[in-house]
Amino acid sequence: MGQGIAQVAAQAGLDVVMVDAALDFAQAGVGKIKKTLDRLVEKGKLDGGARDQTIARLRPGGRHQDLADCHVVIEAAPEKEELKLSIFKSLGEVCNDEAILASNTSSISITKIAAASGRPDRVIGMHFMNPVPLMKLVEIVRGLPTSDATYQTTVDLAKRFGKTTIGARDIPGFIVNRMLIPLLNEACYGLYEGLGTAADIDTGVRLGLNHPMGPLELADLIGLDTCLAIAEVLHRELGDDKYRPCPLLRQYVAAGWLGKKVGRGFYEYDPQGQKKAIA
Ligand SMILES: NC(=O)c1ccc[n+]([C@@H]2O[C@H](COP(=O)([O-])OP(=O)(O)OC[C@H]3O[C@@H](n4cnc5c(N)ncnc54)[C@H](O)[C@@H]3O)[C@@H](O)[C@H]2O)c1
Known part of the structure; x- marks a missing residue:
């Protein structure tokens, strides 16, 4: 998320200092933004000059002191x-x-x-x-x-x-995650209880409810660790069992199957982040 925020800020003409837990992570983050912008230039969606100006506005940092003048x-x-x-x-x-x-x-x-x-x-x-x-x-x-x-x-x-x-x-979850996380968690329960396969559940929500993405593929995009962390806050802070995180979600996180960012969650992904076909 940090990379995306830095990208839109730099594209809006602001000077951005990108601090991560270590300087080389921040440098890698700037490199990933450059790759994203390169792809947009290749597709004719961004001018090469605009890309160069955006990249020039991004400075990586490794310490909070690097943010002192922001x-x-x-x-x-x-x-x-x-x-x-x-x-x-x-x-x-x-x-x-x-x-x-x-x-x-x-x-x-x-x-x-x-x-x-x-x-x-x-x-x-x-x-x-x-x-x-x-x-x-x-x-x-x-x-x-x-x-x-x-x-x-x-x-x-x-x-x-x-x-x-x-x-x-x-109030925990604010507006969007108060709606979204119970949906994603319910989809995990559906898979846990064998209601259908991950593809069945996602296709059901995409075509049956007209959502652009199914809940399990969206959970993979968000990151299953992040989804679980939010579900735990909702459950603990609102104190209602309707927010109880699904045990299957806990198991996926325990296994390190955190979603698209690691190549495996409810689905598997190739190094380019494309979902692999299900056998
Ligand atoms: N993933 C989503 O779809 C999504 C959507 C909206 C909001 N958010 C929120 O954005 C935040 C980040 O989520 P994410 O999915 O990008 O997480 P992530 O784990 O993918 O990325 C977190 C980043 O923070 C860095 N980091 C770790 N410790 C740090 C430290 N001490 N100081 C500075 N940087 C540190 C990591 O190196 C990594 O680059 C969370 O609060 C999450 O709830 C996430």
Whole structure:
């Protein structure tokens, strides 16, 4: 997700510092964006000059201090509460006092993240959809202490990225994942109970409900670890058993079958990310 967010920001004309857990990960991330843009140029969908300008706006970094001069920081680290709290504590210490700190979290409390940052009025949720360059929506999530100025600047930024925004309250899952994760989890239960094959379930939802993707292929795209993490937050924080993560989803994550990003989830994928034919 971080790569997609960096790409749309740079394409909107902003200078971007891309920080990952280590500098070489960030450098690899910039390399992947370049490959994506190269493909668009080959297909005639992007001008070569625009690609070069976009790449020139991306600078990889390996430390939070590399973000010290940024006006807005958008965090997209794995969906783990302790990790996000420690990142926001550190960002609150090293970033410019006026900087807005946004999180792309799918489910973790913005109010809690804001409290860890030491600047709670300048923290907000900016929840992009996957894949970021293609999906129009950004959910803007206000924590309890988020200021009106922070909200307005964040909405304006999302619009500059070419996105449509919706406002959501800081309640687990916000709007989109409150609907989506129960659907994906129910599809896992369907597979677990032998209702049909993964292909049957996905075809049923695509053709029967007119969704562009089936829930199991979408779960593979999101990442099964991310889906499980969100389902656990919904279950724990809302306290309702209707959100209980499917045991099969837990098993896939335990096996390391995390979806498209590792080549195997409910389906198998070739190195180009194409779904392999089912025997
Ligand atoms: N996958 C989706 O479809 C999707 C959609 C919307 C929002 N999100 C949210 O975006 C966030 C990231 O999800 P993802 O699917 O891209 O996860 P991912 O595991 O694919 O990628 C996480 C990235 O964070 C990096 N990272 C790990 N520890 C870090 C640290 N301490 N500091 C900086 N970077 C670190 C990893 O190296 C990796 O590049 C999560 O909060 C998730 O809920 C994901």
